[in-house]
Amino acid sequence: xxxxxxxxxxxxxxxxxxxxxxxxxxxxxxxxxxxxxxxxxxxxxxxxxxxxxxxxxxxxxxxxxxxxxxxxxxxxxxxxxxxxxxxxxxxxxxxxxxxxxxxxxxxxxxxxxxxxxxxxxxxxxxxxxxxxxxxxxxxxxxxxxxxxxxxxxxxxxxxxxxxxxxxxxxxxxxxxxxxxxxxxxxxxxxxxxxxxxxxxxxxxxxxxxxxxxxxxxxxxxxxxxxxxxxxxxxxxxxxxxxxxxxxxxxxxxxxx
Amino acid sequence: xxxxxxxxxxxxxxxxxxxxxxxxxxxxxxxxxxxxxxxxxxxxxxxxxxxxxxxxxxxxxxxxxxxxxxxxxxxxxxxxxxxxxxxxxxxxxxxxxxxxxxxxxxxxxxxxxxxxxxxxxxxxxxxxxxxxxxxxxxxxxxxxxxxxxxxxxxxxxxxxxxxxxxxxxxxxxxxxxxxxxxxxxxxxxxxxxxxxxxxxxxxxxxxxxxxxxxxxxxxxxxxxxxxxxxxxxxxxxxxxxxxxxxxxxxxxxxxxxxxxxxxxxxxxxxxxxxxxxxxxxxxxxxxxxxxxxxxxxxxxxxxxxxxxxxxxxxxxxxxxxxxxxxxxxxxxxxxxxxxxxxxxxxxxxxxxxxxxxxxxxxxxxxxxxxxxxxxxxxxxxxxxxxxxxxxxxxxxxxxxxxxxxxxxxxxxxxxxxxxxxxxxxxxxxxxxxxxxxxxxxxxxxxxxxxxxxxxxxxxxxxxxxxxxxxxxxxxxxxxxxxxxxxxxxxxxxxxxxxxxxxxxxxxxxxxxxxxxxxxxxxxxxxxxxxxxxxxxxxxxxxxxxxxxxxxxxxxxxxxxxxxxxxxxxxxxxxxxxxxxxxxxxxxxxxxxxxxxxxxxxxxxxxxxxxxxxxxxxxxxxxxxxxxxxxxxxxxxxxxxxxxxxxxxxxxxxx
Numbered sequence: 003x004x005x006x007x008x009x010x011x012x013x014x015x016x017x018x019x020x021x022x023x024x025x026x027x028x029x030x031x032x033x034x035x036x037x038x039x040x041x042x043x044x045x046x047x048x049x050x051x052x053x054x055x056x057x058x059x060x061x062x063x064x065x066x067x068x069x070x071x072x073x074x075x076x077x078x079x080x081x082x083x084x085x086x087x088x089x090x091x092x093x094x095x096x097x098x099x100x101x102x103x104x105x106x107x108x109x110x111x112x113x114x115x116x117x118x119x120x121x122x123x124x125x126x127x128x129x130x131x132x133x134x135x136x137x138x139x140x141x142x143x144x145x146x147x148x149x150x151x152x153x154x155x156x157x158x159x160x161x162x163x164x165x166x167x168x169x170x171x172x173x174x175x176x177x178x179x180x181x182x183x184x185x186x187x188x189x190x191x192x193x194x195x196x197x198x199x200x201x202x203x204x205x206x207x208x209x210x211x212x213x214x215x216x217x218x219x220x221x222x223x224x225x226x227x228x229x230x231x232x233x234x235x236x237x238x239x240x241x242x243x244x245x246x247x248x249x250x251x252x253x254x255x256x257x258x
Numbered sequence: 259x260x261x262x263x264x265x266x267x268x269x270x271x272x273x274x275x276x277x278x279x280x281x282x283x284x285x286x287x288x289x290x291x292x293x294x295x296x297x298x299x300x301x302x303x304x305x306x307x308x309x310x311x312x313x314x315x316x317x318x319x320x321x322x323x324x325x326x327x328x329x330x331x332x333x334x335x336x337x338x339x340x341x342x343x344x345x346x347x348x349x350x351x352x353x354x355x356x357x358x359x360x361x362x363x364x365x366x367x368x369x370x371x372x373x374x375x376x377x378x379x380x381x382x383x384x385x386x387x388x389x390x391x392x393x394x395x396x397x398x399x400x401x402x403x404x405x406x407x408x409x410x411x412x413x414x415x416x417x418x419x420x421x422x423x424x425x426x427x428x429x430x431x432x433x434x435x436x437x438x439x440x441x442x443x444x445x446x447x448x449x450x451x452x453x454x455x456x457x458x459x460x461x462x463x464x465x466x467x468x469x470x471x472x473x474x475x476x477x478x479x480x481x482x483x484x485x486x487x488x489x490x491x492x493x494x495x496x497x498x499x500x501x502x503x504x505x506x507x508x509x510x511x512x513x514x515x516x517x518x519x520x521x522x523x524x525x526x527x528x529x530x531x532x533x534x535x536x537x538x539x540x541x542x543x544x545x546x547x548x549x550x551x552x553x554x555x556x557x558x559x560x561x562x563x564x565x566x567x568x569x570x571x572x573x574x575x576x577x578x579x580x581x582x583x584x585x586x587x588x589x590x591x592x593x594x595x596x597x598x599x600x601x602x603x604x605x606x607x608x609x610x611x612x613x614x615x616x617x618x619x620x621x622x623x624x625x626x627x628x629x630x631x632x633x634x635x636x637x638x639x640x641x642x643x644x645x646x647x648x649x650x651x652x653x654x655x656x657x658x659x660x661x662x663x664x665x666x667x668x669x670x671x672x673x674x675x676x677x678x679x680x681x682x683x684x685x686x687x688x689x690x691x692x693x694x695x696x697x698x699x700x701x702x703x704x705x706x707x708x709x710x711x712x713x714x715x716x717x718x719x720x721x722x723x724x725x726x727x728x729x730x731x732x733x734x735x736x737x738x739x740x741x742x743x744x745x746x747x748x749x750x751x752x753x754x755x756x757x758x759x760x761x762x763x764x765x766x767x768x769x770x771x772x773x774x775x776x777x778x779x780x781x782x783x784x785x786x787x788x789x790x791x792x793x794x795x796x797x798x799x800x801x802x803x804x805x806x807x808x809x810x811x812x813x814x815x816x817x818x819x820x821x822x823x824x825x826x827x828x829x830x831x832x833x834x835x836x837x838x839x840x841x842x843x844x845x846x847x848x849x850x851x852x853x854x855x856x857x858x859x860x861x862x863x864x865x866x867x868x869x870x871x872x873x874x875x876x877x878x879x880x881x882x883x884x885x886x887x888x889x890x891x892x893x894x895x896x897x898x899x900x901x902x903x904x905x906x907x908x909x910x911x912x
Binding site (some may be wrong): 083102105 | 355356372595668792796798801802803804805806808809810811812813851856857
């Protein structure tokens, strides 16, 4: 069964159509990059998948069930979403932030039980934030903060992670660190991830599967090797691109 | 686009002509130039009353339209206008103060006084705004705080001087009645000055519309242009205030309508807004004349523009898409966080009880202070206990409502006053006073709650919109408050004993509380506290924004509805006692946060305790400060609260 099956999806905002009849199947258990030029509709697609935005037409099913048929908390147990600019979480410790990830399980009034404590501890350990569990989120560095938010998503114990440009505000070392962490989370715990990325080389290096959008339509779907070809890249970004090969054989794309 | 103004212009002239011809057939109109010596009474009424009145309506409307357009352009804020920024209220306070305390000042005319008041208010609002990068919502909230404080002080003074009430209230309402042509001459001069200034400033303002950094990059002296443009806007608004009183919302409506007619560029907006403003005020005044022709002059024109302006603001809000930069509000600096809040909370609770006991025991007697002996304690207890319970409960309820709203909207300036519930409640109270012949206390309470609930339903309609950001809800609340104050001033312009009753209630008093009423209020506070504790996980997640909350599976719309309903009911109940204005709902949650109570449960509990304490203190102060007379409780609380808040908003950020 595919993770998401999208049929003829279109999204409209007043006077503009953001997605034009997109039809697409996303495979499970992979780390999927969603790339495209500015305004290509990649963030819109992610928001529709996260149920943050409603489609104007077409069908989207998650794990074989239409999006509208999921109850909010059931959906959050299966799928975790991180918006593009996570807020400052003022006055909250890392442990409290991660514990918010248990909301889909205990709800507004349920008891925060031993299972929840264990899940929070596991999530913090997996993302390496246990050492600063009691620090305030707004005193952390950018990379540490992003790891704390990832830990909140892990605490949700969802099989699928949706991330909207999780590395756009980070320096290159933290970009690699965060993407490596997401990759480990996918491959070692058999999770799926859909990540909106700007950086095409990062997408090719860390992701198993690439979906490229162009002006609201599907431009390309395939493995990193299908993406890292000059003609494919020129088609997606409308710019002549050159693909170099590094000594270890992996490709790097630069503007020609 | 000007063709679309034609029907409005025709309507305005038709209304005025109807009134004029009603007064005197065309054949008998006085010849120009007007000479009172050769005119009979109807001719004088026309030549020195109706004629200047029609022109004053045009001039004042144009001045307000231009003032609003300049403010909106310079602050890049589509809901800025002399009313929402507190400028008109500042002028009002200055004039009331001068009328009562130093009437000699007014011999030079109302202008210097009004201008000073308007300038002070505008300066204060701009100072607060400058600390926060002129974020539109902050500006409007700051303007409203300044405006409400000014109105509160003005109300207190009016209350103290009953004999002046009538003339002041009518002046407040913005009556356009004229006795000669002096108003026309004065306003025409100011408008000419404003038009010239606007023409000179049009190009710099266009550059400024790129934003501060962009404009500075192009070599513009941003501070000077801002100061000049705001200065011109203040002069225009103050002139109208001095001449006519508070004419609300024309400055908001005119640029909005001009924009909807296609005036996109700044020079065009500055040119068209005065035209639209002139026509709006003319039509409103024509309608007032129409009613006056039938049943006599019932209410001032300014009240009518308020009635139109409130709904207009509500209508505008959903259309502000993209023009209000989101996420510009930030809390002031990192608040401390206490690891173990329990000792602090227990300490607060204990000191609250001790304070209550002490306040029961001591009191002021003629010539000094006294601690009650056992006998008089027994005599005083039934009188003092209900009001202490009621004051503390009202404070706690308002504080919890404030804490909920601040977390819900992720805006540190949210509070029940800002939500419009208080304004709605005030409308309900006034409605009962005017519609029921001899209202009982129960009827008044019911009316107040109903008014609050009505405002709440309006707000809830906003919240239920899917894409409505929480800060827009605050603006909707401000619109409701403005509508309420316009209705109230219309009601009070009737100027009889009932106006006085409403005025007295508006400033809040706890002296009439009975024990059952106090206990009911305490029960409301307790229910609210329990509800807030039960919803503490929502209160933890909601400040993180809709994206995170939705991702965690939190039912966003129902959660917002429930929390707003909780806050609104509590506000309505507390408002019955302390009046619509106290700032406790704004202050107490802030203080709790500053004391290091970061977790939602602790925050709400701490805010409730602090709010109760503040209100006890205000009650004590209100009883003692003017002994043996009693000052209004809500007024006293706001006089403590407003300066503190303004100081808080002006503190530098991290």
